[in-house]
Every structure is written in structure tokens, then in C-alpha cells.
Amino acid sequence: MIRHLLITSAFLLVNTFIFATTANAEEGSANASGMVAEFCNLGNPIDGNLGVDAPSNPTTLSSSASGGRAATVDITCNGDATLTISKPVQTKFLSGQTVFLSENLTARAKNSTFGVNVSSESISTSANIFPGTSGVADMTLEVNMEARNGTQKISPGDYKFTVTITSTP
Secondary structure (H helix, E strand, O other): OHHHHHHHHHHHHHHHHHHHHHOOOOOOOOOOOOOOOOOEEEEEEEOOEOEEOOOOOOOEEEOOOOOOEOEEEEEEEOOOEEEEEOOOEEEEOOOOOOOOOHHHEEEEEEEOOOOEEEEOOOOOOEEEEOOHHHOOEEEEEEEEEEEEOOOOOOOOOOOEEEOOEEEEO
16 A cells, blocks of 8 residues: 555656646747838819910910919828829810810929929929928829910810829839
8 A cells, every 4th residue: 555655646746747847837029010001192182274375365275374273182191202293185075176186285283392393294294202300291282284276276165184193102
């Protein structure tokens, strides 16, 4: 009986040491990481109007002429970005109305505060946006457009044009 008790005690002692070594807690650390992607959002576009440069001899439609108003679009960028502007595209005209040649259509987007001035007629149709120390560029771009018909009068009618602005962070 003492021998049986001694073997049982030895078995319990061995099990205690085995379990004691496997039950130790390990210290460690957990890491977390994240990434904030650069972005530029364009929103809140407001259409502009084109006025006639000379009502008695209408050869040019322009947002800066009497009755005209620049279009606007809001842009928010959290990093450096490149802004591009397309040549205007005539999207509406009826039979008998003036069809403008692409080379006679121009657009310009600007924001003086951020030094943005990009034109569809220049060799480089892009401008850089730098948010500066605030880390975010939040601005309204003013978009002006002009449609010229040389020395020919523009036929009466309702004309529509589209200008595309693209931002690339």
C-alpha cells in the first residue's frame, strides 16, 4: 500500500511539473496599422451661363460676357493632386443652329487662393494642387468658357456645352 501510494504521489508530482510548464503565460504585443489614402473629391457643380459678347453682332458666347456667369465646382483634396480640364464639347444644337468647331471652344478653371489656373487651350492642360500646412485643400473652382464663331454671327437658339474636370491624387 505504501508502494502504491508512493507511485501515485510520484505520478501526481510529475503531472504537476508537466502541467506547470505548459500553463505559463507568454508576454507579447499586438500591433495595429492603418493607411489613409490620398483623395480628391469633386462635388456640388453649378452650371454657368453663356452671354453674347456683342448683341448687335453675336460672334462669341462667353461666361464673362454680359448675361454670362462662370460655372463652379467644389474640390477637396487631402494630398497633392493634378487637376485637368477638357476642351468644351457642344452637346446640344438644333438644325439651323451654329455648330462650333472644337478649336474655337475654350475653358479655364481657376482658384486664386490656391494658385490654380488651368486652361483647355494651353499645351499643358493640368495644374497642381498642394494642400499646404493644413493638409487639406478645400476650394471652389470657377470655370469659365468661351465659344467663338470667327466673324460669323451665331444663329439664335439654345446651346449647351460640357466641360470635364478631373483630379488625380
